[in-house]
Amino acid sequence: MASIDIQNVKKAYGHVQVLHDIDLQIKDGEFVVLVGPSGCGKSTLLRMIAGLEGVTGGEMRIDGKRVNELHPKDRDIAMVFQSYALYPHMNVAGNMSYSLKLRKIAKEKIAAAVAGAASKLGLDPLLERRPKALSGGQRQRVAMGRAIVRQPKAFLFDEPLSNLDARLREQMRAEIKKMHGDLKATSIYVTHDQIEAMTLADRIVAMHGGVVQQVGAPLELYDRPANLFVAGFIGSPGMNFLDATYSAGAVTLKDGTVVALPTPLAIADGAKVTVGIRPEHVVMSGEGSGMAASVDLVEPTGFGIILHLSLHGLAFKVFTLDRAALSAGPNVHVSFPAQHLHVFDEKGDRCVAASA
Amino acid sequence: MKTSLLPTIAHRLAIFAYVIFALFPLYWLFKVSLTPNDLLYSEGVRMWPSRTTWEHYSFVLQHSAFPTFFKNSLIVSGSTAVIVTICASLSGYALSRFNFRAKYWIVGLMLLTQMFPLVMLVAPIFKILTPLGLTNSLTGLIVVYTAFNVPFATFLMQSFFDGIPKDLEEAAMIDGATKFTAFREIILPLTLPGIAATLGFVFTAAWSELLFALMLINGNNAATFPVGLLTFVSKFSVDFGQMMAAGVLALIPAALFFLLIQRYLVQGLTAGAVKG
């Protein structure tokens, strides 16, 4: 097991810079999830750690040793590909043992390692099968098995679950988390799915446009998103945003509603801000209080209800567990509890409390 | 599901008609090769002669230079196929997997060689090969055939390599393989259908090539089979029976060759490599 240090790492394809000064320290045994929309450079970063892509600038260290120029085969890192990348001409056992064979490990040891991994993943009855005779979920397991037989320094996952159906994805997600609990292996997991990120990660690295936006524990990103991007990306249904003006410890919305904040912010009075509130934090208030909004759409999820509203002409979502919302009329009233408001300045960065 | 009979019958009939159309010349070749000379012109057009004979075959095998032609053709086509396939595997892999500066120009040049008619090249090639002592030699033919077949075979192999996900060799490298080990142990086994197709394509192309064989070779010693066929045409007559018998014999190695490789041609080895 190993720590991974990424210092000032850049990546450019020709003149196009796809990663800008990435700084990231991953501790031994940590489970880090890189999350961000498609095209933000997550896979590129992961592949650079694996050695499949060159490093344009900066330094990459595994266990303190510089690996910028090291061939992938010498990095002792395992990777699970989105496509699984199983060797089609080898059976399951062959796929899982290939890396050990290349290392010239004794036959009996290989057999034992494969048997161990296979039983852990429930692959024992499939060892003789070729990949084409396996279901998607079984292939996924073989890909995982190929990674764990090696006991590598670190595991890299590139969207390993995105080709599975929803139920299987949930199940594998839990298994991966359990496996990490057992093996305590340093893991870097790439996904565009914020639920996967939230559920799996010790720490989340939120990326956008080749830049790290925020690094932190899942609930930290949820409770205190560093900027508009993270605020909008983490959480489903996504956070609502409204334009407002700040003055004297309160924000004034477009329609004149004033919400007093729990603490004054370190910005000038009269500054334009964006106020964010999560759909689950909006309170459906009775007639005569809060802001009037019209109901565009009601989506019952079974667990709760998502109301699509228009508030001063803006699309706005509310999530509630209260089934009474199902029979809400065409007009409702909503209000925002001040402690759940997120305030972002004109640049989109989170406004911090003024130090008293 | 119940399928109605009529479309099925029409479908089968269409296939049958096509097969008849495609195989008829072969049938005619075979028929003439069995027809005794005295019946060839006297019986008119018949589907089967009233009397058949193997004498053309025994003559061709025992009294003509055909066995030499046959051996020469085997040497030339076999060597060309093997050399071209090895070169094209390497160059096709490079074109499929690597990005290098001159790639664009190399591909352009290779396409260019495919564009003009070979007749234009006969004279210059003859001029080049003469001082090298490569005219009238099988080696010369192999060199020329290899040169002409490599570009197309390269594109063919490239398309097969393109069909193999890059993830596979990356996975192999992460598993601890060098680039070359990944090529040899992962990619090459998966390209067997492509290799078989390329071997077959080049072999048949070389087997039936006439123009250069005719221009670069004189005399029977280094003649290949298509040139040899022409020896059955004399000034005053064409010995159709013997010519057709030689033709039928010449089909045998090509047929055997495809029988050998068809296993690889039809199987989709990459199925199941990625996704589900």
Ligand SMILES: Nc1ncnc2c1ncn2[C@@H]1O[C@H](COP(=O)(O)OP(=O)(O)O)[C@@H](O)[C@H]1O
């Ligand atoms: N080989 C390449 N050449 C040029 N651009 C590339 C290459 N690979 C990736 N990119 C670009 O880099 C960016 C990041 O890609 P990627 O890391 O695959 O994103 P993600 O995995 O987050 O979806 C994308 O804009 C993509 O177009």
Ligand SMILES: [Mg+2]
């Ligand atoms: Mg990706």
